[in-house]
Amino acid sequence: MPRWLVVLRRRLPELTVALRAENSHDVVELLRAGEVDLGFVEDPSVHADLSELVVADDELVVVTGPAHPWAGTDIPLTGRELAAGRLVLRERGSGTRETLHRVLGELHDGDPHLELSSTTAIKEAVGAGAGAAVLSALAVERELRTGELVLVPVTGIELTRTLRAVWRRDTPLSSQGQVLLRIATQS
Numbered sequence: 001m002p003r004w005l006v007v008l009r010r011r012l013p014e015l016t017v018a019l020r021a022e023n024s025h026d027v028v029e030l031l032r033a034g035e036v037d038l039g040f041v042e043d044p045s046v047h048a049d050l051s052e053l054v055v056a057d058d059e060l061v062v063v064t065g066p067a068h069p070w071a072g073t074d075i076p077l078t079g080r081e082l083a084a085g086r087l088v089l090r091e092r093g094s095g096t097r098e099t100l101h102r103v104l105g106e107l108h109d110g111d112p113h114l115e116l117s118s119t120t121a122i123k124e125a126v127g128a129g130a131g132a133a134v135l136s137a138l139a140v141e142r143e144l145r146t147g148e149l150v151l152v153p154v155t156g157i158e159l160t161r162t163l164r165a166v167w168r169r170d171t172p173l174s175s176q177g178q179v180l181l182r183i184a185t186q187s
Contacts, residue, residue: 012179020036023090023095025043025093027041028041037171037173040055040164041163043094043095049168049169049170051169052165054163055184056184057160058161060100061134061140061152062152066147070132073152076153077154078154078157087133088113088126088130089122090115090117096135103159114130119136123148126149127143127149165181
């Protein structure tokens, strides 16, 4: 998203841009309340009152800190092993968490080891040894490169989600929103 906003500002330099980072549930509620024109969600829910367009598929990965027992193994985790682990998750309503629950199903019905409201907080906690997390591969690129986090292979589960742009059906998308939507779909 920040990269898209940089391109948007280049194309529309007079535009004031403000980003609100919210979970998918809250983005939908902000749209319904008319507080934002365009949102991006990754939850698997269908919202009949909103228009939507798929802009990307996002791979989710399992990461730990370097000292975690799962770090450095070449043997992939199963869904059952992942579900039984000490997981650091986003709050309820987060698209990442909803995707993980959909993938793990009945295997994971307990509370997370830690529940945090931002990806940055999760990365910090996991890097400090709090447990494992399932996060967007894009969100952990730098930490994987620097060794702050370690990628853990998994097998038997599909950890991908669809990133969708959403806007109200009953309100035409602003011209600025249309430009941002084009940027998102072309990247």
